[in-house]
Amino acid sequence: MRCLGFIFLYFCLTALLAQPGFNQSYDLDASGSGFVNGVVKGDTVIILAGLRYPAQTPWGIALIKADTNGNILSTHPYFDPEGKTIGYGYNYDIKILENNHIAFVGGYFSESAQFLIIFNEQGDVVLFKKIPYDNAYSNVTPDFEPYKGGYLIGGTVVDEQQNKFQPFLTRTDAEGNLLWTKRYPEPGRDQNSRCMKVLDDNTIIIGSVLGNIDNFTYGKSRIFALDSLGNLKWDYRVPDTNEGIISDLVKLENGDWLYLNKKLEIFPQDSILAWSQLVRRDSNFNLIFATRLSPTKWSWNQTNDLIPSPDGHWIISETTALVGPDFSWLGSDGWAGCLTKVTSQGEILWQTCDTIHWNIPGVDSEETASGHVVLPSGSSIVIGISNRWKPSPARSFGWMFKVDANGCMMEPCSVGTETPPEKPTRYGRIFPNPANQTLQVEWPPSSETTYIHLYNSIGVLVGQYRMEAWEDQKSLDVSTLHPGIFFIQITDAQGLLFAQKVVIQR
Numbered sequence: 001m002r003c004l005g006f007i008f009l010y011f012c013l014t015a016l017l018a019q020p021g022f023n024q025s026y027d028l029d030a031s032g033s034g035f036v037n038g039v040v041k042g043d044t045v046i047i048l049a050g051l052r053y054p055a056q057t058p059w060g061i062a063l064i065k066a067d068t069n070g071n072i073l074s075t076h077p078y079f080d081p082e083g084k085t086i087g088y089g090y091n092y093d094i095k096i097l098e099n100n101h102i103a104f105v106g107g108y109f110s111e112s113a114q115f116l117i118i119f120n121e122q123g124d125v126v127l128f129k130k131i132p133y134d135n136a137y138s139n140v141t142p143d144f145e146p147y148k149g150g151y152l153i154g155g156t157v158v159d160e161q162q163n164k165f166q167p168f169l170t171r172t173d174a175e176g177n178l179l180w181t182k183r184y185p186e187p188g189r190d191q192n193s194r195c196m197k198v199l200d201d202n203t204i205i206i207g208s209v210l211g212n213i214d215n216f217t218y219g220k221s222r223i224f225a226l227d228s229l230g231n232l233k234w235d236y237r238v239p240d241t242n243e244g245i246i247s248d249l250v251k252l253e254n255g256d257w258l259y260l261n262k263k264l265e266i267f268p269q270d271s272i273l274a275w276s277q278l279v280r281r282d283s284n285f286n287l288i289f290a291t292r293l294s295p296t297k298w299s300w301n302q303t304n305d306l307i308p309s310p311d312g313h314w315i316i317s318e319t320t321a322l323v324g325p326d327f328s329w330l331g332s333d334g335w336a337g338c339l340t341k342v343t344s345q346g347e348i349l350w351q352t353c354d355t356i357h358w359n360i361p362g363v364d365s366e367e368t369a370s371g372h373v374v375l376p377s378g379s380s381i382v383i384g385i386s387n388r389w390k391p392s393p394a395r396s397f398g399w400m401f402k403v404d405a406n407g408c409m410m411e412p413c414s415v416g417t418e419t420p421p422e423k424p425t426r427y428g429r430i431f432p433n434p435a436n437q438t439l440q441v442e443w444p445p446s447s448e449t450t451y452i453h454l455y456n457s458i459g460v461l462v463g464q465y466r467m468e469a470w471e472d473q474k475s476l477d478v479s480t481l482h483p484g485i486f487f488i489q490i491t492d493a494q495g496l497l498f499a500q501k502v503v504i505q506r
Contacts, residue, residue, distance in 0.1 A: 021402040022070040034385035035398030036088045037371030039096055043068055048094040048104050049398055050087040051077050058085035063119045068375055070400055076123035085109040090370045091304045093144040105144045105153050112136040116176035129176030135160045143196035150174050154196030167193035167208050169230050182230040186210055195246045202228045207246030219244040221261045236285050248306040255283035260303040273297035276318055278342055291346035294320050295482045307374045315380050316340045317372035337369030337382045348505045350407035351484045364390035378405030407485055434503040439476040453489040478504050
């Protein structure tokens with residue numbers, strides 16, 4: 001079991017490694033809860049959550065405050081005054097306003113309507129405004145931005161007349177009163193959007209994907225700009241027909257575009273595999289690079305936000321599944337959350353996938369990374385939802401896990417761009433670090449055989465090698481392993497001699 005493998009590895013490396021992060025699920029004494037997204041204010045993580053107490057039939061929402069060690073400080077639940085179920089989808093936005101109030105937008109489960117809710121610093125609700133949405137079967141509203149004294153709400157609606165998915169943009173005043181709303185249909189096609197950015201007072205960017213919900217293999221990423229009244233300014237569509245939805249987008253200082261989307265690998269009979277990628281294009285949308293992020297090919301791989309780190313790089317959270325034809329962590333059918341740190345040039349510095357808390361005997365669950373925050377220290381906290389189907393009864397949990405600035409829950413974790421590529425030890429050395437295709441292990445000859453064990457970041461043995469007494473160097477082929485964090489142990493008949501963290505990146 002991987003959980004036991006991780007525990008074994010942890011204790012083996014006790015002399016070298018500590019546990020600065022955390023990994024925890026939260027039920028909040030509720031029959032169901034799910035963490036959707038968060039934002040950092042000082043040393044407090046403010047979390048947007050869905051919530052259902054046993055005594056409450058409808059779902060409600062909650063504002064949760066936690067410290068950066070994962071301890072819940074306070075929970076502030078709210079239920080619709082009309083007794084209807086309200087809640088959120090994955091990665092819905094949460095914002096801290098200029099007056100330090102906390103605002104977000106959610107939706108109704110039983111009707112096509114949105115709501116705007118604002119909490120004060122103490123956690124009291126100071127505004128709850130229902131925003132009906134006409135001529136639609138349903139709508140999702142993941143994007144929310146303060147704008148010109150009011151708010152912009154962006155997302156996707158299922159149009160009642162065309163029965164197609166369409167991006168929409170809504171503008172309200174400060175009290176949530178509707179000023180205007182517009183949709184951006186593509187005739188005869190579905191179009192899904194979960195990315196809205198305000199570049200300036202007269203430029204609002206929408207990231208989306210064109211396709212057909214009944215035959216979603218025909219993906220085409222689309223980016224278009226609107227003015228302050230929601231009118232189209234310009235429109236860009238990627239040349240390829242195998243790129244999916246854009247989940248976040250930034251414009252760099254030099255005018256280049258950096259965004260997250262999906263790359264589709266299309267097979268006959270409309271089946272696909274997919275992986276998330278970071279794409280950079282110049283100001284004219286010429287491709288500079290597209291870097292694969294997902295550790296495995298899976299049709300539901302999905303990134304969340306592109307958040308800058310204090311050292312000038314980017315942190316990306318993603319939902320993935322640790323299965324696939326090109327992935328070494330076989331034997332698990334669980335979903336997991338991953339964090340990836342990447343440069344603006346597309347170089348992956350590290351990737352950490354969490355599987356510890358869901359890979360439990362007798363438990364069948366789906367772990368969705370719904371968002372993340374980056375702390376001033378460079379540490380990151382992933383925020384997510386656990387839908388647990390077994391054991392019965394089925395229920396939901398919120399969860400978080402934290403890693404340090406080097407992507408580890410264990411110390412020391414100083415390997416990467418911030419350390420020299422070769423790390424000498426009093427016994428020998430392991431290089432290059434980070435590695436690409438091969439790792440070299442230099443070890444002084446001894447009177448007995450030594451063994452090299454290579455573990456991935458959750459403690460699963462992915463390589464085992466033997467060094468005879470006369471050998472002083474061993475070359476390890478790591479070309480088939482996906483980029484990420486690994487640990488090397490060197491042992492002999494008496495036990496552990498040495499352990500070191502290594503990074504594989506391409």
